Amino acid sequence: MCGSFCTFQDSFEVLKALKEKYDDIVPIMSFNAYFTDTRFGRHKDWIDKIEELCGKKIINTIADAEPLGPKISLDALVVAPCTGNTLAKMANGITDTPVCMAAKAHLRSDRPLVIALASNDAMSANLGNLAKLLVRKNIYFVPMTQDEPVKKPHSLVADFSQVIKTLDDAMQGNQIRKLFL
Numbered sequence: 001m002c003g004s005f006c007t008f009q010d011s012f013e014v015l016k017a018l019k020e021k022y023d024d025i026v027p028i029m030s031f032n033a034y035f036t037d038t039r040f041g042r043h044k045d046w047i048d049k050i051e052e053l054c055g056k057k058i059i060n061t062i063a064d065a066e067p068l069g070p071k072i073s074l075d076a077l078v079v080a081p082c083t084g085n086t087l088a089k090m091a092n093g094i095t096d097t098p099v100c101m102a103a104k105a106h107l108r109s110d111r112p113l114v115i116a117l118a119s120n121d122a123m124s125a126n127l128g129n130l131a132k133l134l135v136r137k138n139i140y141f142v143p144m145t146q147d148e149p150v151k152k153p154h155s156l157v158a159d160f161s162q163v164i165k166t167l168d169d170a171m172q173g174n175q176i177r178k179l180f181l
Contacts, residue, residue, distance in 0.1 A: 001050075002099055003032035004081035004118035005040040010160040011080045011116070012049065017164055018078070019053055026074060027051065027058040030086060030099045034060040065098040069105035076171060077106040077113050080142070080163055084119030084126040091129035107138055112170035116142040116158035124154035140170035145181040156180075 001011055019025050027050050037043050051058055059065050068074055079086065079099060086099055095101045103113055115133070119126055122144075133139050142158035143166070159181060169176045 001028070001033045001046075002030045002079065002081055002083040002086045002097075003036060004083050005033075005036070005038040007081040007118045007157065007160070008033075008040055008046060012046075014078075014080050014116070014160050014163045015050065015053060018167075021164065022075075025054045025056070026068070026072075027054045027056060028065060028068075028077075028098055028102045029058050029060050030083075030097045031060070034058065034098075059102065060098055062095070062098055062101045065101040066105055068102045069108045069111075073109060074106055074111065076111055076167055077102060078116070078163060078167060079103065079114070080116035080158070080160065081118035082115045082158075084117075084121045084129075087115070087117060087119060087122075087126055087133065088129045090115075091132040110138055112138055112140055112167070112173075114140045114142065114163065114167050114170050116160060116163055116166075117144050118157045120152055120155045122154065122156035130156075140166055140175050141179060142166045143176060143179055143181050 089100045090103050095104045143162050144156045144158045147157040166176045
């Protein structure tokens, strides 16, 4: 999870659905997601809910995320929500957060990385980064739409109800279509 706090509840619902389908979930949070209180909730409350659901401590440091891939093999990695900031870092090989390090380490093993984007600048400052990742091997996007086209004309947000379908397709090497709703 990254710091798109307005989508945390949607992301938590996805996490619950993933836990019902898959036994072993390794939770990972960016620094901002792990340490920031917002009007959408207190970070400690989110941490407690996620750790209770997963039955594991959240990976929240770069050092703890680094073994994912080479030493700790994951079938897939889902970044939900993925902020524009994290999208840009992943597109440009920057690994200065636990989520970015986890993604980099995971991609070394040629397994699927699923991105559920939630960004106010996806169709402006981050459009080039989105394009970079769309053509990368083993990266799959959850279908997305403009959440408020008039008020936020550059914003895209994933349809969180399609995360599991996207993951299932990604495990077969397929990008779910229609990508932009």
